[in-house]
Amino acid sequence: MDSITVSSNIHRCWNTIGISGDRSCLELANFIHCRNCPVYSSGGHQLLERSIPNNYRQEWTQLVAQSSAGVEKKSVISADSHLIDGVNIQAALTVAIFRLQQEWLALSAQVLKETTPPKVIHSLPHRSNQILRGLVNIRGELHMCISLSHLLHLENSDRPSATISPVVYQRMVVIEKAGEVWVFAVDELYGLHKFHQHELKNAPNSLAATNQTYVKGLFQWHTCSVSYLDEELIFAALARKVLP
Template identity: 60%
Template structure:
């Protein structure tokens, strides 16, 4: 058997119940992505520290020789499709997505402490996250989402509100959501311009939308979002 494709005893739970599996792992609600989980980190260390298989170098040398690795490649022939990795969540009846890179963690709902003479519809107040106070905002009000008593059909079997923590240029923002689906990947060419009659999340903050699970997901412009928050909330 080829040592290049030789199986290992390392656990691959992320491919079964993790972000590249069926998303059923209960730890995803805490760690957001498998790469943040200690099980994934431990598996990575085991992989790096294990001894190479017998004839490992010889087989790779033969493989590179057969495939012509190292030859000149015309940059014009390289694939240009860009993959977008996003966190999908629900506010009111709207399914929204933000680039996963802006998020630090998810937490259970926390008590929001209002700030005298500062709290308003967008700035709700302060929340305690792991012993540190952070600004809590209402993304629903910032996006001008319509408040409704109608609950849309859920994606998950169990639905519970959470708080998402995101960070940009040293500023941390916390906001509550009604439901989190998790992390999803899209190709950039799947992104569509929002139709003019699209009565959904404020189009000002939307880069476009994806069709996903028979739903429309608005892909939010995180740079514009952070810029607006800094202007409207920070002193």
Template identity: 60%
Template sequence: MNNCYHLIGIVGDRTCPELAHFIHCRNCPVYSNIGRQLLERPIPENYRREWTELFSQTRAESDTLTNTETLTVVIFRLQREWLALSTGVFQETISPTSIHTLPHRSNHILRGLVNIRGELQLCISLTHLLNLETADTPVAALSPVVYPRMVMVEKAGSVWVFAVDELYGVQRFYQHEIRDNPSVTATNHNFAKGFFYWRGKSLGYLDEELLFTTLDKKVWR
């Protein structure tokens, strides 16, 4: 391949007589022809195989990263249902406190107001929102000490307080562990993204976006 541009051209000693006319090698047809030959040259042996292996490895690494992404949730129980909600929306946990009903406003979902550290917050019944059946018989507990708690959740400035029958705590799951919704009461209203198999139980993974949007729409009806 002619490499005159390296010897007598703009990169070399600049003795090429054509430089007076073309000013620079890139304007010369000889230089353009060299570039064309580079683009049209035969593919080296094993070129396709090497790049195929490289892209397949990159895809495998990407899939592995997605499959090992972890989700951190808070697990709690309402009646007989074990549920999980992203830790990102949980603000604090408190002991049960008095609920002050709102005249002509309180209903099955909106229970009233609670005082948390001097601030009044709206208290709702997540059990009624999810339409869960009441447990008529004692439910086997998983926590060492079981007593009712209240939790405060917040997303995009929307704050709600609700009571739970048992609060297990924080748990991590892998993204690929999420399964399609089973036929359980909590998911009949599409409030769950899916569920996890956890300690031999079906754990409903609640969709916080849908949960907060629905509360904002329904609670004042």
């Protein structure tokens, strides 16, 4: 697009005898710099007040129309997308990935409160069962510790575990939703990971290791297939099976 040219009627003495020229202007002794001179100021006003060329608006209209068309072609509209600088970007899901026995699992990062090294579990007389293991002290507060493996009906296996790191540390995971706090131990904790909704696949009917009831779907991570757990169902099941 052609730029607006400076009017030839403007006397640009600052480029010839002024500060940007040979500095022979006699007024420089009074004004020190051209920007302090009324002639320079007058030239600036003329530039700002000059009329717009006839084709200027038309050229800008065409340019904006072409840019808008380019954005629309690149956009993929979906219910799980949002706009960033006018371009549709599919929203990412953030999850915490961990391993229980042979299974790699994930929970929404929104319910992840913290992780800690393994803690002593204090059993509850006449209350502890396969799911409720007892109480643990987390930062001076007692919380119920559960066995997520038993809740999900994970089967014990003698096969070597598919670890990600050569050094594996057991951890305890603290989750919270609507003021309800639960703690469970994991065999390995990877950390947070992001993936997009379209990467989530339906759980197959043949899913044997993890109870399909609690699985939203599966997604690929490194060489592993990860079961994305439904936190709503997890918390509801714990409240029903553990709390009085």
